[in-house]
Amino acid sequence: MAGVFDPAAPPGATIGILGGGQLGRMLALAAARLGFDVAILTPEDDSPAARVAARTLVADYQDAGALTELARCCSVVTYEFENVPAPAVERLTALGARVAPGASALETAQDRVKEKSFFEANGMPTVAFTPVTTPGDIVRGLRRLGAPALLKTRREGYDGKGQVWVEAAEEAEAAFATISGVPAILEARADFRRELSVIAARGRDGAIAAYPLTENRHEGGVLRRSTAPADASDQTRAQALTIARKTLERLDYIGVLGIELFELPDGALLVNEFAPRVHNSGHWTLDACEVDQFEQHIRAIAGWPLGPAEPFAAVEMRNLLGEDAGRWQELAAEPDARLWLYGKREVEPGRKMGHVNRLKPLPR
Numbered sequence: 001m002a003g004v005f006d007p008a009a010p011p012g013a014t015i016g017i018l019g020g021g022q023l024g025r026m027l028a029l030a031a032a033r034l035g036f037d038v039a040i041l042t043p044e045d046d047s048p049a050a051r052v053a054a055r056t057l058v059a060d061y062q063d064a065g066a067l068t069e070l071a072r073c074c075s076v077v078t079y080e081f082e083n084v085p086a087p088a089v090e091r092l093t094a095l096g097a098r099v100a101p102g103a104s105a106l107e108t109a110q111d112r113v114k115e116k117s118f119f120e121a122n123g124m125p126t127v128a129f130t131p132v133t134t135p136g137d138i139v140r141g142l143r144r145l146g147a148p149a150l151l152k153t154r155r156e157g158y159d160g161k162g163q164v165w166v167e168a169a170e171e172a173e174a175a176f177a178t179i180s181g182v183p184a185i186l187e188a189r190a191d192f193r194r195e196l197s198v199i200a201a202r203g204r205d206g207a208i209a210a211y212p213l214t215e216n217r218h219e220g221g222v223l224r225r226s227t228a229p230a231d232a233s234d235q236t237r238a239q240a241l242t243i244a245r246k247t248l249e250r251l252d253y254i255g256v257l258g259i260e261l262f263e264l265p266d267g268a269l270l271v272n273e274f275a276p277r278v279h280n281s282g283h284w285t286l287d288a289c290e291v292d293q294f295e296q297h298i299r300a301i302a303g304w305p306l307g308p309a310e311p312f313a314a315v316e317m318r319n320l321l322g323e324d325a326g327r328w329q330e331l332a333a334e335p336d337a338r339l340w341l342y343g344k345r346e347v348e349p350g351r352k353m354g355h356v357n358r359l360k361p362l363p364r
């Protein structure tokens, strides 16, 4: 019968989320709206997600007792950041929990060399790169990739952290020391015209839904502003869709992911990286789509049908970093501005405190 499906998680079931940040909070809100309970596992006390979830286990991600309890109570477990320790996911799976997205997506996203190799192996163009374990690798890399080149830690980097530009061979030693001599990747500089991203989802039935391209402005490696839908050629949009589809299918992915792209002056795309989770550049969907990225992720992992990904408004999303959020009264009074605050108790410079979506009519 049309419309009837066999969910992995029906309303009333508990969904587990590893991580207690703002992405977990917005996932929990979306899940609650569909009748789920959410259980958060986070090492942090009083986290943004915990304060909207049905229950929270405050423990290390690898705490055996907490993982056992999560596996026991949850129909499906997901994560809100890509640096959750892989052994935690393995343990959950061994305990019989259903974890989505799966281990291979996580493993690929956690290591920049694996990630870029995955894209290359599947015919998706990236910047030229080389793995680095010694300053000598940087010197040789500069010869091949040209200068300047960007040195990034292979693992654990986010918001531009763990990255340093290398202008010349003489800087190799110092640059390597800056990232504490950990395994790294050296990347050729992408001479991009602008940065774009695509947020897409794949359901348990293999269905795919992609939101329109988003244009992103970063400052100091941190997202400041996204505008959607991005004005892009049919060809660029088609290439982005192909990249999203291939990534989802080759990783046998379930859930929402965010793919960061560099658009070259001729409109061709290079893939920068993907995040195996909902993505900051998809926050605009909260106020401009019938089914936003958070609900879409919950639908996908719960085995529900995906919802539509077409927007009914154009949006400019701005991150509220640090003291920006102090302007909440002004923002709350602004018509057509939708304010999202993450409930973080402490303001720190550059910390993501919230975001604001300003809606406009779609261009015709």
Ligand SMILES: Nc1ncnc2c1ncn2[C@@H]1O[C@H](COP(=O)(O)OP(=O)(O)O)[C@@H](O)[C@H]1O
Binding pocket: 127, 150, 157, 158, 159, 160, 161, 187, 188, 189, 190, 191, 195, 218, 221, 260, 272, 273
């Ligand atoms: N190879 C590159 N060439 C030019 N700019 C880059 C390159 N790699 C990253 N950047 C810039 O740095 C930002 C952060 O880098 P990214 O690889 O996305 O790391 P993170 O995991 O910290 O988001 C990008 O959004 C882009 O603005």
Ligand SMILES: [Mg+2]
Binding pocket: 159, 260, 273
């Ligand atoms: Mg990035």
